Amino acid sequence: MISSVVAMEGVARSFGGRGVLAGIDWQIGSGAVIGLLGRNGAGKSTLIECMLGLREVDGGRITLFGEPAGDLSAATRARIGYVPQKSDLFDWLTPDQLLAYFRTLYPRWNDYKVENLLARWGFDPATRRQRISSLSGGQQQRLSIIRALAPDPDLLVLDEPVASLDPVGRRDFLHELVDDVIDRGTTVLFSTHILSDLQRIAIDVAFLKDGRIALQAPLDDLLEGTRRVSGDPKALATLRLDQELGRVRHDNGAFSIVARLSAQESIRLLASPGVRLDPVSLEDLFEEVTR
Numbered sequence: 001m002i003s004s005v006v007a008m009e010g011v012a013r014s015f016g017g018r019g020v021l022a023g024i025d026w027q028i029g030s031g032a033v034i035g036l037l038g039r040n041g042a043g044k045s046t047l048i049e050c051m052l053g054l055r056e057v058d059g060g061r062i063t064l065f066g067e068p069a070g071d072l073s074a075a076t077r078a079r080i081g082y083v084p085q086k087s088d089l090f091d092w093l094t095p096d097q098l099l100a101y102f103r104t105l106y107p108r109w110n111d112y113k114v115e116n117l118l119a120r121w122g123f124d125p126a127t128r129r130q131r132i133s134s135l136s137g138g139q140q141q142r143l144s145i146i147r148a149l150a151p152d153p154d155l156l157v158l159d160e161p162v163a164s165l166d167p168v169g170r171r172d173f174l175h176e177l178v179d180d181v182i183d184r185g186t187t188v189l190f191s192t193h194i195l196s197d198l199q200r201i202a203i204d205v206a207f208l209k210d211g212r213i214a215l216q217a218p219l220d221d222l223l224e225g226t227r228r229v230s231g232d233p234k235a236l237a238t239l240r241l242d243q244e245l246g247r248v249r250h251d252n253g254a255f256s257i258v259a260r261l262s263a264q265e266s267i268r269l270l271a272s273p274g275v276r277l278d279p280v281s282l283e284d285l286f287e288e289v290t291r
């Protein structure tokens with residue numbers, strides 16, 4: 001039985017001698033919903049493209065549904081929906097023509113969902129007959145999402161899907177993701193820089209840093225279990241914490257430590273004179289983990 005939808009072992013990729021993926025070992029289990037985070041240039045798009053077999057790797061092994069990513073069967077391909085960061089729509093077609101074309105390629109195509117999304121996401125009859133090249137960036141992104149969702153994929157991969165959507169478009173997309181896609185057990189991986197969106201979906205977050213998945217955990221656990229430890233510099237200097245994420249030195253000579261704490265560690269620290277524990281935001285976490 002295959003328990004992982006995606007399995008990666010030692011995946012490496014560099015550009016012009018500069019390593020971007022540095023031997024990634026990663027598994028994405030069936031039904032997981034993962035937000036992929038990392039600074040600009042960390043390699044999120046590269047990782048996604050390699051994962052889907054769209055980019056060659058320098059080393060390592062990737063399988064999707066148990067098949068090599070670079071040699072997927074048509075049946076497995078049809079189980080994957082992908083929204084790339086840069087539009088790859090055939091922009092000389094109209095939305096109706098594009099969707100009619102893709103409909104022929106997939107054994108499973110949810111006409112009801114397509115019509116429903118087109119109507120809800122502002123594709124009136126005139127827009128549906130307009131060339132894609134003349135649609136706005138946000139309209140093209142909506143169309144790209146509709147195309148990816150139409151075959152009811154078992155694995156949905158989205159590379160910054162909301163980057164050009166207005167706030168209403170973002171809300172509509174998240175609504176669809178939570179109420180339909182995640183509800184039916186789809187495995188979802190999406191990269192984003194909009195951290196507030198992640199907090200609207202109960203998911204795991206994975207941080208890509210220095211070419212590796214530096215940390216992956218359920219978002220709620222991560223926020224609940226991570227604290228900023230501050231206080232008397234002498235007391236902090238001797239502290240050894242099991243899961244320290246970062247140490248920040250402040251201008252006044254004081255410093256604080258961001259760390260994931262076990263319940264016992266929290267109790268011990270709260271009892272230490274001169275030590276304070278404060279909750280951290282997802283922005284704080286992002287800054288520390290990707291520093």
Ligand SMILES: Nc1ncnc2c1ncn2[C@@H]1O[C@H](COP(=O)(O)OP(=O)(O)OP(=O)(O)O)[C@@H](O)[C@H]1O
Pocket residue numbers: 015016020038039040041042043044045046047
């Ligand atoms: N075709 C290419 N040729 C040379 N360098 C590349 C190529 N594609 C990506 N890179 C480099 O690889 C690094 C990672 O790029 P990538 O687009 O994967 O990052 P990212 O995390 O998706 O960034 P962002 O958050 O800005 O979208 C960057 O330094 C980029 O310049």
